[in-house]
Amino acid sequence: xxxxxxxxxxxxxxxxxxxxxxxxxxxxxxxxxxxxxxxxxxxxxxxxxxxxxxxxxxxxxxxxxxxxxxxxxxxxxxxxxxxxxxxxxxxxxxxxxxxxxxxxxxxxxxxxxxxxxxxxxxxxxxxxxxxxxxxxxxxxxxxxxxxxxxxxxxxxxxxxxxxxxxxxxxxxxxxxxxxxxxxxxxxxxxxxxxxxxxxxxxxxxxxxxxxxxxxxxxxxxxxxxxxxxxxxxxxxxxxxxxxxxxxxxxxxxxxxxxxxxxxxxxxxxxxxxxxxxxxxxxxxxxxxxxxxxxxxxxxxxxxxxxxxxx
Amino acid sequence: xxxxxxxxxxxxxxxxxxxxxxxxxxxxxxxxxxxxxxxxxxxxxxxxxxxxxxxxxxxxxxxxxxxxxxxxxxxxxxxxxxxxxxxxxxxxxxxxxxxxxxxxxxxxxxxxxxxxxxxxxxxxxxxxxxxxxxxxxxxxxxxxxxxxxxxxxxxxxxxxxxxxxxxxxxxxxxxxxxxxxxxxxxxxxxxxxxxxxxxxxxxxxxxxxxxxxxxxxxxxxxxxxxxxxxxxxxxxxxxxxxxxxxxxxxxxxxxxxxxxxxxxxxxxxxxxxxxxxxxxxxxxxxxxxxxxxxxxxxxxxxxxxxxxxxxxxxxxxxxxxxxxxxxxxxxxxxxxxxxxxxxxxxxxxxxxxxxxxxxxxxxxxxxxxxxxxxxxxxxxxxxxxxxxxxxxxxxxxxxxxxxxxxxxxxxxxxxxxxxxxxxxxxxxxxxx
Numbered sequence: 001x002x003x004x005x006x007x008x009x010x011x012x013x014x015x016x017x018x019x020x021x022x023x024x025x026x027x028x029x030x031x032x033x034x035x036x037x038x039x040x041x042x043x044x045x046x047x048x049x050x051x052x053x054x055x056x057x058x059x060x061x062x063x064x065x066x067x068x069x070x071x072x073x074x075x076x077x078x079x080x081x082x083x084x085x086x087x088x089x090x091x092x093x094x095x096x097x098x099x100x101x102x103x104x105x106x107x108x109x110x111x112x113x114x115x116x117x118x119x120x121x122x123x124x125x126x127x128x129x130x131x132x133x134x135x136x137x138x139x140x141x142x143x144x145x146x147x148x149x150x151x152x153x154x155x156x157x158x159x160x161x162x163x164x165x166x167x168x169x170x171x172x173x174x175x176x177x178x179x180x181x182x183x184x185x186x187x188x189x190x191x192x193x194x195x196x197x198x199x200x201x202x203x204x205x206x207x208x209x210x211x212x213x214x215x216x217x218x219x220x221x222x223x224x225x226x227x228x229x230x231x232x233x234x235x236x237x238x239x240x241x242x243x244x245x246x247x248x249x250x251x252x253x254x255x256x257x258x259x260x261x262x263x264x265x266x267x268x269x270x271x272x273x274x275x276x277x278x279x280x281x282x283x284x285x286x287x288x289x290x291x292x293x294x295x296x297x298x299x300x301x302x303x304x305x306x307x308x309x310x
Numbered sequence: 311x312x313x314x315x316x317x318x319x320x321x322x323x324x325x326x327x328x329x330x331x332x333x334x335x336x337x338x339x340x341x342x343x344x345x346x347x348x349x350x351x352x353x354x355x356x357x358x359x360x361x362x363x364x365x366x367x368x369x370x371x372x373x374x375x376x377x378x379x380x381x382x383x384x385x386x387x388x389x390x391x392x393x394x395x396x397x398x399x400x401x402x403x404x405x406x407x408x409x410x411x412x413x414x415x416x417x418x419x420x421x422x423x424x425x426x427x428x429x430x431x432x433x434x435x436x437x438x439x440x441x442x443x444x445x446x447x448x449x450x451x452x453x454x455x456x457x458x459x460x461x462x463x464x465x466x467x468x469x470x471x472x473x474x475x476x477x478x479x480x481x482x483x484x485x486x487x488x489x490x491x492x493x494x495x496x497x498x499x500x501x502x503x504x505x506x507x508x509x510x511x512x513x514x515x516x517x518x519x520x521x522x523x524x525x526x527x528x529x530x531x532x533x534x535x536x537x538x539x540x541x542x543x544x545x546x547x548x549x550x551x552x553x554x555x556x557x558x559x560x561x562x563x564x565x566x567x568x569x570x571x572x573x574x575x576x577x578x579x580x581x582x583x584x585x586x587x588x589x590x591x592x593x594x595x596x597x598x599x600x601x602x603x604x605x606x607x608x609x610x611x612x613x614x615x616x617x618x619x620x621x622x623x624x625x626x627x628x629x630x631x632x633x634x635x636x637x638x639x640x641x642x643x644x645x646x647x648x649x650x651x652x653x654x655x656x657x658x659x660x661x662x663x664x665x666x667x668x669x670x671x672x673x674x675x676x677x678x679x680x681x682x683x684x685x686x687x688x689x690x691x692x693x694x695x696x697x698x699x700x701x702x703x704x705x706x707x708x709x710x711x712x713x714x715x716x717x718x719x720x721x722x723x724x725x726x727x728x729x730x731x732x733x734x735x736x737x738x739x740x741x742x
Contacts, residue, residue: 048725101312146524
């Protein structure tokens with residue numbers, strides 16, 4: 001996959017404060033890329049640079065291999081975290097205006113708007129003012145104006161904050177569909193649930209520096225601890241418990257199965273193949289559950305951020 | 311392309327606003343109505359009869375105060391002083407008290423006016439005039455002059471005003487110039503404040519709406535700011551043009567009603583004017599003089615100075631709007647903007663009108679923060695072209711500087727939420 005966006009050594013300073021300290025990212029074409037980080041990490045500063053709202057003090061940004069310039073504005077769709085619309089302007093007029101600012105002709109904008117209004121089944125809203133709409137309705141419009149000009153790169157800053165679950169789901173589906181059609185999506189968030197099931201690439205920014213970057217699976221492999229969750233109905237309960245604690249590092253596990261068996265979390269020393277454990281267990285009873293414990297994005301996030309603190 | 315889109319949106323947002331339509335068509339009516347009301351109230355005041363008592367122990371003055379439509383003098387000399395005083399306090403505005411005098415010359419210093427409320431200027435000056443007259447007559451008599459002959463010898467002259475170009479003007483022309491100049495200067499100030507505020511509110515609106523970041527991901531903040539300023543100014547110019555058309559219509563209607571001949575050399579002969587002093591004659595003179603002013607030039611100057619002054623100030627308004635989160639926070643920053651505007655108007659009213667080409671007026675019509683107001687007040691009196699050119703050049707040069715400065719604050723300010731900035735902080739933004 002060739003990268004659609006390359007951020008190279010970008011530095012941004014506000015007075016004495018360094019918001020981005022030489023951050024580099026590579027966003028592959030067609031990915032859903034999670035840009036993670038706690039509040040104040042520098043995500044918004046980076047996104048504003050990609051959107052050419054502010055200029056970097058150092059480094060450069062390439063879109064499709066070209067240095068970022070005014071011609072790229074129409075290639076990017078941006079939904080900021082702090083977002084809104086003109087309250088007293090009519091929905092249709094407003095959407096046309098914003099699409100034309102992105103460089104669409106009035107005719108193109110109208111066609112696109114018709115498409116989206118049909119798709120989201122909101123044809124009747126054209127002449128309504130935003131202040132007459134409910135919050136959920138306004139959120140749909142917000143999404144429509146972001147994607148109206150068919151951007152190659154869609155940047156969504158905390159996309160689900162403020163969305164009700166129904167709309168959040170709807171938007172999620174639309175995002176997936178856009179991805180399937182070839183749009184690259186950058187998600188900036190500190191909510192890990194949505195990252196887990198949507199993103200295929202992630203990067204973690206903390207205190208103005210990038211700490212982790214890569215495909216989600218690769219990152220998870222890096223952070224795997226060779227820990228397994230095991231369910232077993234032992235032949236001799238006491239014996240197993242005593243024996244296993246001498247051999248392995250165990251912990252109580254918490255997962256759901258139908259029977260009331262012994263549930264353990266077992267951390268294998270690095271390099272120990274899991275089949276060794278499985279063979280050991282099979283001698284001791286009926287194994288009902290044997291799964292590698294994969295670190296969640298949340299775990300990785302918290303581990304990395306708190307490590308950095310120490 | 312995007313600039314024209316922004317201008318269009320801003321213009322539409324202003325012009326379609328109900329308050330714009332109401333302001334444009336209702337405020338001229340309101341102004342006319344106010345003028346009528348003030349005139350009516352003034353006439354009410356004038357029709358009241360003022361009752362004044364006279365208690366003249368000297369007997370020198372009692373026949374000199376003659377009652378007329380405005381004032382009624384009553385002689386209370388038959389009463390004792392104390393009774394007269396009590397009665398006057400109850401039933402009269404006041405009492406003129408002349409003590410018993412040996413010498414007529416003591417009138418100059420010994421006459422009293424006793425009242426509860428302090429008397430109006432009109433009353434006191436009338437009393438003083440009567441006394442002065444009396445004394446002057448008696449002085450003249452003592453010196454051996456005959457008063458009647460002196461009266462006969464007095465003449466009344468009328469000076470004819472004309473320009474070196476040969477055109478005749480009237481004294482009334484000066485009044486018209488003061489009115490037109492004052493009105494234009496005042497209008498410029500009002501327009502700058504009203505439309506500058508509109509720009510500021512529109513910036514704050516985008517900030518509180520949180521649409522600002524979406525828009526500046528499509529256009530440069532500078533373009534957005536300029537689009538906003540230009541779009542709003544077009545609404546202002548439209549309003550001014552509508553008012554001018556309404557004013558011109560009124561002027562033409564009045565001219566037709568009062569038969570003003572607008573042709574060249576139509577100046578009414580001053581002699582003829584003196585012959586008939588009727589009300590319609592006055593209006594005829596004023597309208598003729600108004601017609602003789604370079605109205606088109608004034609109109610164009612107004613537009614030029616409005617644009618210059620408005621752009622200068624509204625870019626500052628835009629910067630303030632960007633720096634704050636709500637209109638209430640803007641007050642502390644607005645004061646330094648309002649001050650030079652007020653100064654302009656005061657200089658205009660107190661200095662330009664008495665001496666339109668004096669040093670003070672000339673200097674303030676060059677300083678860009680006051681020049682739109684002060685120069686507009688001077689223009690009806692005739693200003694050398696080089697001065698206008700220089701003043702406009704300074705105004706527009708400053709305007710570019712201020713826009714650059716305001717754009718820097720604007721660019722940073724629109725992305726700052728949630729804290730009330732200080733001057734110090736804004737100064738820091740300039741260096742980002």
